[in-house]
Amino acid sequence: MTGTIRTVGVCGAGGTMGAGIAIVAARAGYRTISFDRSAEALARARKQTEAFFAKSVERQKLSAEERDVILASMQSSTELADLGACDLVIEAVFEALSVKQELLGDLDTICPPQTIFASNTSTLSITEIASGCKRPDKVVGMHFCLPAQLMKLIEMSPGILTSDETMQAAWDFTERCGQIPVKTQDKPGFILNALLVPFNNDAIRAVEAGVASPADIDRAIKAGLGYRMGPLELIDLIGLDTQVRLSEAFYPITLDQRAAAPPLLRRMTSAGLLGRKAGRGFFTYDGNAMFGA
Structure with a gap:
């Protein structure tokens, strides 16, 4: 696999959107770490993910061997520190500015400087979310559509300080995942x-x-x-x-x-x-x- 992104973290992966995003990344061959503070939510998401891939095998979209490789690449954790191994962290947590800013601030102390932070928000400003960390140039909007594991569209939104390098790396990631990215302005609702x-x-x-x-x-x-x-x-x-x-x-x-x-x-x-x-x-x-x- 080309590119610098090898390991992807998903915050809020116990929820429907987060679980779907984790499937998209893992299905594309990335090692994926699903984080949620609720072990129960993660267990439920894992069970649903296994059922989704079982249906994919039944529909002959995957072989049983491919399914097993994908599932083996997916790790779940209730420890935020485990995301320190990630090259890209996508947050799909509760849609509140303070919650997302606090999360990025915590990730800032855990992840290496090259890690890209992406937000799945569709209502909040990427620029404002990025102000929660000390690397706003490494923050980008990446809005998946529900259900993420089936829908191809991803709305890509740079904040005011997002670097061209970050935007390109995130864009390349979406294409390697087989998704369809479109560039939007940093405005609520995007397109x-x-x-x-x-x-x-x-x-x-x-x-x-x-x-x-x-x-x-x-x-x-x-x-x-x-x-x-x-x-x-x-x-x-x-x-x-x-x-x-x-x-x-x-x-x-x-x-x-x-x-x-x-x-x-x-x-x-x-x-x-x-x-x-x-x-x-x-x-x-x-x-x-x-x-x-």
Whole structure:
């Protein structure tokens, strides 16, 4: 494998997004260290990852031998210090600026100077996140799309101080992973969510207004527009609480009423109907299998 990135760390790998990012890196041949503070979350993610790769073998996308090599390259840890061996660390932790800044500050003391830090954020400024460490030139935005193990798009966003060398190394990594990178400005939502969040909110308002059932709205969008996933199924996948946070990030900036969180969304979130991870959102789910498994 060419390039300087050999070992990849993923922070927040006990969650759906982090686990998917770890799969992308490991599948491309990188040694991957999945970090999360919760051993239980890591164990659950590992079980889901094994099920995902078992399905890949069943569908003849991988051989059993290739699956075993990939799984053997994936390590889990609850010790942040283990990420000191990484050339690239991708964070997919809770979407709060202070949390991400604190994480990068801790990683700054653990990782060697050449390690690149990437953030999966779609709502926060890469430049502001980078201010949490002493190597802002080594920080880049790398926004994967859910489910990361199936979706190819990665929105690549440099902060004000991100070096060209860092941006190129991160870009090369995404291509070696078989992903499709696009360059965006350091603005909330980048390309995809800037368009998608208002659209998803429109679908929620249609449910609230009684236009049609969630199933029929999704069916219409998929059949009429050719989407592979309906907006309400997508909201269930990313989490209704995440949709709230996205709306709260975009509305103050754009003052676009379509970006404001619909009342139904807030009520469902308050009731704990968070989507797939809770077993119920706009639809009901049996179990918590990783998407694609």
